[in-house]
């Protein structure tokens with residue numbers, strides 16, 4: 001089959017790789033219907049993180065079950081499924097407590113020597129515990145519906161997780177720092193699922209501002225740094241926001257997040273801190289701030305998110321503003337690296 005491979009910084013190719021097979025009784029083989037490129041795929045592409053040459057890429061997908069191992073009991077060939085971007089065993093203390101990202105057997109598609117989602121098919125370990133069946137089968141969804149479902153695999157769940165960690169609840173004012181797919185999905189999650197009253201998106205990009213407003217942002221702040229702080233204070237009667245989602249992970253975005261949160265408020269951070277921001281703890285103490293940082297345990301959110309997409313009450317697929325074929329994966333990386341696309345969907 002065909003799959004995208006990482007060669008070195010700035011260099012992704014699509015090549016022939018062995019077909020995936022059931023290796024453990026708990027495995028399934030899933031044929032990809034849609035996958036995509038993630039902002040986090042760009043770290044190795046930009047040489048921020050090291051990655052093994054010829055390692056597989058992609059960790060977000062929806063697909064159809066092709067084959068299951070003898071111990072798989074809840075899935076059958078033909079089932080239409082979505083996978084969380086990382087998997088767990090489903091049986092350990094962490095998995096049973098909704099934190100499969102801490103499972104000793106956890107892994108990510110494309111991580112280590114695992115199949116990636118930017119390919120025609122994958123072997124899925126612990127299939128019963130990880131794959132969520134989408135009702136109606138693949139034929140029940142048009143292109144837009146498929147992208148709404150694909151978004152639940154990572155960015156919708158990750159954005160929502162940021163808003164949950166920031167303590168967004170009914171009636172609060174929230175700020176979202178970051179206008180990537182995750183930040184935009186944090187806006188949607190804060191408004192649609194958590195019922196925030198006011199959501200302020202920090203964005204300087206007109207396309208992303210428009211999508212943020214479509215997702216329910218009540219205000220857009222198009223400046224950075226000290227100016228952004230002043231603008232948010234102006235919009236919040238001078239006290240700042242009770243909940244702030246940090247969806248970038250840089251020292252500057254952390255400074256802004258802590259500048260715009262009100263005393264007694266909370267920051268929920270899902271931006272990967274790849275440039276090592278440091279946080280002073282004394283201001284957290286004197287201002288009574290809460291800070292939660294976490295990789296999204298997507299599987300915990302998936303059944304609810306899928307149900308909402310199927311019911312037509314949640315549609316995050318608009319974050320995919322470009323769709324290419326699997327063979328065009330190298331072009332997808334270029335488009336995202338240049339910020340010409342928010343997020344690129346791939347059709348096998």
Ligand SMILES: [Zn+2]
Nearest residue numbers: 038040060154
């Ligand atoms: Zn991702």
Ligand SMILES: [Zn+2]
Nearest residue numbers: 089092095103
């Ligand atoms: Zn586990």
